[in-house]
Amino acid sequence: MEQEYKPHEIEKKWQKYWNESGIFQAEPDKREKFFITIPYPYLNGNLHAGHTRTFTIGDVVARHKRMLGFNVLYPMGFHVTGTPIVGLAELIASRDPQTMDVYERLHGIPGDILPTLETPEKIVDYFKLEAEKAMRMIGYSIDWRRKFTTTEETYKKFIEWQYIRLEEKGLIVKGSHPVKWCPNDNNPVEDHDILHGEEATIVEYTLIKFRYKDLVLPCATLRPETTFGVTNLWVNPDVGYVKARVEKDGYTEFWVVSREAFRKLTFTDRTVEYIEDIPAKSIIGIKLTNPVTDDEIISLPASFVRPENGSGIVMSVPAHAPFDYLALRDLYDADLSDYGITEDLRKIELISLIKAPEFGEFPAKEIVEKMGITSQKDPKAEEATKIVYRREFHGGMLKEITGKYEGHAVSKIKDILTRDLISSNAGEIFYEFSEPVICRCGTPCVVNMVKGQWFLNYSDPEWKAKVYRCLSQMRIIPEEYRVEFENKVDWLKDKACARKKGLGTRLPIDKEWLIESLGDSTIYMSYYIIAKFIEKGDLALEHLTLSFFDYTLFGKGDSAAVSAETGLDSGILEEIRSDFNYWYPVDLRSSGKDLVPNHLLFFLFHHVALFEEENWPKALAVNGFVSLEGQKMSKSKGPILTLESAVQEYGADITRMYILSTAEQTQDADWHKTGIESARRQVDRFYSFAKDVIENGERAKLGTEFKQIDCWMLSRMQDYFLETNVALDSIQTREAIQNSFFLLINDVKWYQRRGGKTLLYYILDNWVRLMAPFTPHLCEEIWEAMGHKEPISLTQYPLYNEDYMDEGAELAEEVIKGTLEDIEEIIRVTKITPQKVLLYTSPAWKVAVLKCACEMQLEASLEVGTLIKVLMANPDLKRFGKDIPKFVQKIIPEFKSGGADRYEIFAGPGLDEHALLKESASFLEKEIGCPVEIYSADSPAYDPEKKSRFAEPLRPAIYIEGKKGE
């Protein structure tokens, strides 16, 4: 081996070897298979630290399983369908300064190449080569024969087939959906087009239609159930209102809304026509009908009503809404004769409709009085609203006044009620932003209903039920995410699955549309099986008919018929089918947690829709994000750290080691320079340990005479084997590296410090295999230097061997370590320079007491009194009658709290402390730097300060002679 660790040389060598030997090209055989997939990367940039984390986790699992004897398939493809690549091409073509800067400087695209990437095709061609190069550079054990790009014609055939089959099952439907829309550009706005309000979401309001003569005064609300408690409406006297003709779903009505609301309505799926302006005054003081209760209510003036919110008219529920209560109270003594209102507003009775545990009849009134809120303008009014809302929503039940809804939880009523309101034409759905949205062009955006859109019918209850069943049979890693998945299945609504822009496959049932890119990446794991045959030249585009996919992936039909139709050899067809049967289902799909509510969910939906239950996925795993020096990464704006640049700077193994050990599983990782620098030193240490062992010509000496420390080391290693395997099985790479590397290296240090030699080769032999999934190049190199011919990637992973566990040795070593620490502490505290250390092992009677206690513990009869009684009955012990109770009282609590394992080991196999300390005396002398003498507390030859009385089993007494320092 080279004197110095040179990662790049080693890595190049082994990557070449892996590639040429084809050892990661997986073919079916007799072994049990393991099919692991990671979502293919979307190529609008180079692979970065986030990909590095997700893909490296996948590779480690793949390598671990392979070393455990599984036949592992780890394939990879490239995702390019959708709009971002088109957008990027446009930005490059227009030489957008930020884009040019970020892509040249941070993505590392050479300055002479970047300007040529002016079309989506060129971008795809460039990045797919770069991505593969990067993944090879970091040493992923991918079967590259199966790679593909999602714009390939053959892949499009596969997608077309899938959508035809989904449509046949009735899972693709047509409908409308709301989008953020700029009326000026006449286009949907995407997040990067937004000047203000990037955070805004589209909120679903219910529009309650209050009626006055032939007019409708609609009010938008998030809490339709409160319609039962409406006492009045609020109209702003200073706002301009209009009357409009509104047509929808066959009805025609005349609505009065604010001017702003009218504009918004024109973008909804209603036909609206302006009729005339309506002075605010003319709709104040009128008597309307509540469409739900048929009660007559009055409209009142209120300046807090904002014309741009909802319809510009607000319904008032003073029993439950503090603002409404305050506004109403403020009017009690106002002169409203101007509006023709003469009645006494105090006569308006509050209507209570929700029973919430913390409140009485009128929560709004109650809280306003309790908090001492004086008017609508009081900032505390906002807080009061929140409190009431929260308590009512979570703990509230609908009262009798709500009729058939009585007893329903407030939190569960919205969907039911909205549906009923719509069917009785008492209400409608109305979409609104959670905050104002302004387009880049400066125009306020609106919610627009896009009509005639194609949807994947994810809300279908039967479909969801299948996904639930699938989930319930799956392993979710970590298990805490199961509830998250279940929630998301619940929440998922129909999803628009086609769009007009971008790269992709045309929707076969409506060629005007392109299949949206999340929808074309749901069951492509099965395509990896086919891709190999395409690459080999066995399959051509014309072979990929519907029946071809039906046969190979579903097992429908027979090979002879498909062969006749496609002209394919039936042997090939059967081989593909049999490959599919071997590799499917997916055993593990592992991904970043950002894909939980979208891709991973769709992955499940499409699998359960199309495949038989036996081919449903087996397990899902999620991991956290990666940030850079505390900053969030951004592909388009930076900062970003590419996989390639990390590997170039630090090497593949160090990069892998760092990214895997810096954070656990779903925790986010922060990549920082000091962290990876230290990983470099750690790997260096491992290298030099290996080099030393190999150069010293050490060989396995298992079975020769073992010293205490050898037994200890062997035992400890078994523990790390166990922990590492368990951690890897649950994809806790940090825990795995903690055990297989950091804890182990510390034990190896102790082993060598204690003079251990015999096991050095054994340690290396196992350690290098243990580390192989994490730092595979380095481990191959060491393995080869040890004289092995087979690559380490295909050898057996170390497994826990119970026979090598040695509790006695571990306990003995603990005693030595503890004794050394105690001595050092005494020296530190007393500041004496030791000249001689005297150790006294426990007197025999204390040992006898312990043994007796252990026996009684086993019989579960251990009590202070009974133990003392038993001991006193023993004539040999009775002599120590004065000391026994004290010792017993000290020991018993340890037993009671379950902390007496060590005593049981001590009492069981037996540990000769005196011999142990004698044997270790020279070690202690070396460490402390002065002579160490061992005595028994039973008959100490020298004990000037009577320290021996402190001696206990596993805790020798210490006396230090020396000069007192400053």
Added chain:
RNA sequence: GCGAGGGUUGCCCAGCUCGGUCAAAGGCGCCGGACUUAAGAUCCGGUAUCGAAGGAUUUCGUGGGUUCGAAUCCCACCCCUCGCACCA
């Protein structure tokens, strides 16, 4: 607002599923020592507070509670991160 995750000793981060052995693993940083002409690397020790004998005391977001005993269980509250869609 809804959903999910998280707040631990200078920092990162374990432990908290199964309360006691937890002043709390590991890494980083820092301090001291060994080695070295020196630096780096490596090794050893320290790193809540107090302590001239291996000990004691106060800590694990805040406030309560359960218990002989809580970082760990229960309740309330505060704060932070992420997702909420047609976009990959």
